[in-house]
Amino acid sequence: MAQTEAVKQAKELHETLQADTENRLVQKFPERIIHLNELLKMPEFKIASNDMNCEFNKNSDTISGQTLIPSNKKIVEVIEIVKPNLAQLAEDAKALVMWVSLLIPKIEDGNNFGVSVQEETIAAINEVEIKTTKSLLEITLYYSARASLISKVCKYPFIEDYQYAVAELDEKQYFIMSLAMHEARNSYSTMHELVIKNFDKIKKPRSSNNDSLY
Secondary structure, three states: OHHHHHHHHHHHHHHHHHHHHHHHHHHHHHHHHHHHHHHOOOOHHHHHOOOOOOOOOOOOOEEEOEEEEOOHHHHHHHHHHHHHHHHHHHHHHHHHHHHHEEEEEEEOOOOOHHHHHHHHHHHHHHHHHHHHHHHHHHHHHHHHHHHHHHHHHHOOOOOOOHHHHHHHHHHHHHHHHHHHHHHHHHHHHHHHHHHHHHHHHHHHHHHHHOOOOO
C-alpha cells in the first residue's frame, strides 16, 4: 500500500513539474527575455562606450590598524546584476531538461523521429546549463584571483606590473560578465524558439509527423 501511495505521489509530482515548466516556458521565458534586454540597455553593459579604466585603487581606509583594499566597485555592481540572472537561467534550463526527459516514451523499434527531437533538445539545453554554470564559476575565480594579486601588490608595491595585472583582470572580468548577460538573453530566446517550434514533437514524439527539427 505504501508503495502504491509513493507511486501515486511521484506521478502527481511529475505532472506538477510538467505543468509548472510549460507555464515557465510559455509565460516566463518571454518575460525573462524582455527583462534581460532591458538590463542590457543599462550603462553597465555598454561595452563599447563604458569606461574600461579599472586601474588598481591605491586609496584605502584603515580599520583597526589593518589596511582595507577595496574591491573594484564597478565590477561588483555588474556581478550583483549578472549573478542572480545567471542562476535563474541555470534553474530554468534544468527544469526544461527535466520536462522534456519526462516526456520521452518507452524505448520501441521504429517511429523514433520525435524521440530524436527530444534528445537533441535536451542536448541543446544541457549546453546552456553547462555554459551558465561556468559563467557563475568565473565569479568565484575572479574574486580569488584578484585577492591573490592584491596581496602581491601589498607585498611588492614597488613592482608596478602587479598593479597592471589587477587592472587587466578587472577589465577581463567586466567583459566576461557583460558577454554572459548577452548570452543569457540569447539562450532564453533560442531555448524558447527551439521548444515552441517543436512543441508537438516534444509533447507527442510517437507521431507520423516527420518534419525536420528547426
